[in-house]
Structure formats: structure tokens, C-alpha cells
Amino acid sequence: MSAWPYIHNQHVKTIVRSDGCYLYQDDGKRLLDACGGAIVTNIGHGRREVAEVVAESTLNTGYVIPPWLTPERAALVERLTRDWFPPEMSHIHTTCGGSEGNEAAMKIAVQYHAAQGKPEKCKIVGRNVSYHGTTITTLAVGGHESRKTGLKHALQIHPSVEAPYMLRCEASDPTDHYVQQFIDGVEKEDPTTVAALIAEPITGASGGALVPPDDYWERVSAYCKEHDILIISDEVMTGYGRTGTRFGYQHWDFTPDIMVGGKGLAGGYAPITAVGSTDRVADQLASAGFDVMFHTFSAHPAACAAADKVLQILEEEDLVAQVAPKGEILMKQLEGAFSNHPHVGEIRGKGLLQAIELVANRDTLDAYDSHERIGGKVANLALEKGVCFYPGGNGIVKDVLVIGPPYTINEEQIGDIVRTLSEAVDEVTLN
Numbered sequence: 001m002s003a004w005p006y007i008h009n010q011h012v013k014t015i016v017r018s019d020g021c022y023l024y025q026d027d028g029k030r031l032l033d034a035c036g037g038a039i040v041t042n043i044g045h046g047r048r049e050v051a052e053v054v055a056e057s058t059l060n061t062g063y064v065i066p067p068w069l070t071p072e073r074a075a076l077v078e079r080l081t082r083d084w085f086p087p088e089m090s091h092i093h094t095t096c097g098g099s100e101g102n103e104a105a106m107k108i109a110v111q112y113h114a115a116q117g118k119p120e121k122c123k124i125v126g127r128n129v130s131y132h133g134t135t136i137t138t139l140a141v142g143g144h145e146s147r148k149t150g151l152k153h154a155l156q157i158h159p160s161v162e163a164p165y166m167l168r169c170e171a172s173d174p175t176d177h178y179v180q181q182f183i184d185g186v187e188k189e190d191p192t193t194v195a196a197l198i199a200e201p202i203t204g205a206s207g208g209a210l211v212p213p214d215d216y217w218e219r220v221s222a223y224c225k226e227h228d229i230l231i232i233s234d235e236v237m238t239g240y241g242r243t244g245t246r247f248g249y250q251h252w253d254f255t256p257d258i259m260v261g262g263k264g265l266a267g268g269y270a271p272i273t274a275v276g277s278t279d280r281v282a283d284q285l286a287s288a289g290f291d292v293m294f295h296t297f298s299a300h301p302a303a304c305a306a307a308d309k310v311l312q313i314l315e316e317e318d319l320v321a322q323v324a325p326k327g328e329i330l331m332k333q334l335e336g337a338f339s340n341h342p343h344v345g346e347i348r349g350k351g352l353l354q355a356i357e358l359v360a361n362r363d364t365l366d367a368y369d370s371h372e373r374i375g376g377k378v379a380n381l382a383l384e385k386g387v388c389f390y391p392g393g394n395g396i397v398k399d400v401l402v403i404g405p406p407y408t409i410n411e412e413q414i415g416d417i418v419r420t421l422s423e424a425v426d427e428v429t430l431n
């Protein structure tokens with residue numbers, strides 16, 4: 001058992017089994033997984049077909065150094081480029097986790113400019129709030145203050161701009177405000193020194209499913225194109241159908257230059273993340289003889305086999321097409337439960353990535369004092385009642401409960417999620 005404290009939560013016992021949308025504790029209690037763990041599980045738990053291909057691959061090609069081809073690797077890359085990634089993004093690099101994937105993406109962006117003889121174009125712009133991982137650089141570029149505890153002094157400073165947060169935006173034209181904020185941030189640095197913007201198209205758990213205003217992405221990407229600033233779309237949470245489109249950026253009219261998709265790639269059955277680069281970017285690296293270094297366990301054959309099978313299941317069962325309609329049912333039920341709630345400031349999100357934000361006062365939108373840990377209390381009470389939620393938010397976004405169930409969730413289970421959340425919110429906030 002790890003000595004680190006996050007293994008244990010007094011409200012949950014050892015999980016000994018998982019099946020469909022449920023986790024089972026060693027005392028027999030069943031937990032409805034309303035957040036897919038950390039917004040990971042998409043095809044549901046316990047799919048034997050995935051276990052079978054993992055076993056087969058383990059026997060077939062247990063470990064093979066990442067740059068060598070195996071049938072599992074070939075099949076996954078073929079499926080990703082054929083069915084999932086945009087056509088111009090045919091270069092795929094894989095890592096284990098999302099943090100490593102974002103590291104690789106940022107390195108590719110810097111190498112792209114260096115390959116053109118522009119080593120000064122090396123700054124990566126991040127946004128606040130955001131989360132891109134927990135390595136030294138992903139923490140530094142990200143806007144997740146609480147995860148920088150005890151590290152801040154050692155983190156390199158990256159330019160940071162505001163991520164759209166509509167609930168608290170007082171500007172008369174929010175799109176203008178946030179686009180201008182981005183442009184001003186880059187101009188202050190000098191665009192000729194900026195390599196890339198890294199951003200989640202819809203801010204995940206750190207902001208609680210923050211959807212930007214219409215036109216934001218189109219205008220930001222137009223500016224980036226003009227200044228040859230690459231857009232790294234961090235789709236670690238939003239990828240593979242989570243928000244109703246294959247990737248989050250597809251809700252808007254732009255294509256990123258580099259895209260990182262982890263979590264849902266193997267639906268929680270294996271640790272694997274794919275980093276896609278457009279041919280334009282990859283060709284520059286190739287022409288300069290630059291490589292993207294792999295990790296020992298990158299593209300592990302069993303993980304590739306699991307990912308290929310999960311994507312196949314998503315395709316054959318048409319699960320991504322179910323995300324938007326199920327998301328609408330979820331949203332409608334959340335609105336029914338919380339639209340007039342005195343302590344719910346907003347209900348938001350897309351597809352099966354949604355959240356509610358708790359506030360001390362709905363009229364003034366005053367947040368609760370952080371020390372009250374209201375979001376955590378609601379999540380713990382809901383756990384006791386048998387449903388797992390992801391308590392998110394950080395910095396200026398406080399007390400959000402994120403919902404991201406498997407795409408196989410049914411209407412009755414959505415009802416259980418909303419009823420339990422409603423009871424937990426009432427018990428914590430109205431007492």
C-alpha cells in the first residue's frame with residue numbers, strides 16, 4: 001500500500017470489482033461511478049473483450065522497445081488516423097499519461113520553431129484556470145494553483161492568460177474580452193517569442209466544464225495562425241467523445257496543430273495517451289532531423305491493444321453518438337433540480353462532461369470560503385449515499401462537482417446521479 005495520503009478517503013473502502021457503471025467495495029456496497037473515476041471510463045467497466053486482447057498481447061509481444069513496430073501498435077495508429085484524428089494529423093506519438101503527452105506536445109512545438117531557425121520562439125502560453133498535468137513543466141504552464149503547493153518557487157514562469165469563465169465575466173462582450181486578453185498577453189511577450197498556446201477546448205475538472213463563448217476559438221486560432229503560434233489542444237479529458245464530438249475542438253471551426261488525448265483512449269483499461277501532430281509540424285521536425293523521444297513504456301503493446309479495442313467498441317456500439325442526447329437528459333435533470341437552488345450558481349458543460357458550481361449566495365455569486373471545503377463535503381456525502389462525483393475547481397473557480405459518467409449510462413442511472421447530488425447539496429448547504 002502506498003504511503004501517500006491520497007490512496008485513502010475515509011468515505012470509501014477497498015474497491016474489489018467494477019462492472020458497467022458501478023464500482024464494488026469489499027463490504028459489498030455498490031457505488032455508481034458518475035465521474036468515470038477521473039473522467040476516464042467511457043465504455044463502462046468490466047468488458048471482457050478488452051481483457052482478452054490485453055492477455056493475448058501480453059503473451060504475444062510482452063515488451064518491445066517503443067520505436068519498433070508490433071501488430072498492436074500498427075492497428076492502433078491505423079485506427080486513430082483513419083477514424084479519430086483529423087486527416088491532416090497523421091503523425092502519432094504515444095505516452096502513458098496525459099502529463100507526459102502534454103510534455104511531448106510542448107517539446108514538439110518548440111522543436112518545430114527551432115527547425116525553422118527560430119530558437120527564440122520558445123515560450124508556451126497557458127491559461128488560468130487549467131490543468132495540464134503534474135510534471136514540473138505541465139504544472140508550471142497550467143493554471144491549477146493548489147497543485148503547485150510547495151513547488152511554486154521551482155516552477156519556470158510561463159505567460160498566462162485568462163481562460164473563459166462566463167459565470168463571473170462582467171464584460172459586455174465576453175468573446176471580445178477573452179480574445180483580447182489572450183492577444184494582449186501574447187503581445188506583451190512579443191509574438192515572435194511565443195511557440196504555442198496550450199489549452200483545453202472546454203476546461204475540465206480544474207474549471208468544472210467551462211465552455212468558452214461562441215467565436216472564441218475561431219478568433220484565437222486566427223491570431224495564432226497569423227503569428228505562427230501553434231495551438232496544442234489538451235484533449236486529455238475531452239477526447240474520444242466525452243463532450244459529444246470525437247474531440248472537444250470540433251464544437252468550433254478550427255483545427256489544432258498538436259492534440260493530446262489520454263484518459264478515454266483506453267477507457268481506463270490501460271495507461272495510454274496519443275499525441276497527434278499535423279503533417280506541417282511533423283515535416284518540419286523531420287527536415288531538421290529532430291526526433292520525439294519516447295519513454296520506456298510508451299506505446300506498450302498491451303496498452304495499444306486495449307486502446308484499439310476500446311475505440312472499436314466506441315465505434316461499433318455507436319457510443320459517441322449517444323453522448324449528446326444523454327448529456328441533454330442529464331442537463332435537463334440538473335436544471336430541474338438546481339435551477340432555483342439558492343446555492344447553485346451555474347449548471348454547465350457539454351455532452352457527458354458537466355458540472356454544477358456551488359455558491360454561498362446565488363444573487364451576489366459570492367463563493368464559499370475555501371476553508372469550508374463545501375464541494376468536498378458534498379462529494380463525500382454523495383459517496384456515502386453511493387454515488388461518486390469529482391470535486392473540482394481551483395483558484396477563482398471554487399466548489400464545482402463534475403459529472404462524467406460512462407457513455408453507457410442509462411436514464412434511470414442519470415436519475416440516481418441527479419437525485420443523490422440534489423440530496424447531498426441540500427444536506428450540506430441548507431443546514
Ligand SMILES: Cc1ncc(COP(=O)(O)O)c(C=O)c1O
Binds near residue numbers: 133200
Ligand atoms: C485536461 C487534462 N490534461 C492533462 C491531465 C494530466 O493527465 P495525467 O493525470 O494522465 O497525467 C489531466 C488529468 O486530469 C487533464 O484533465
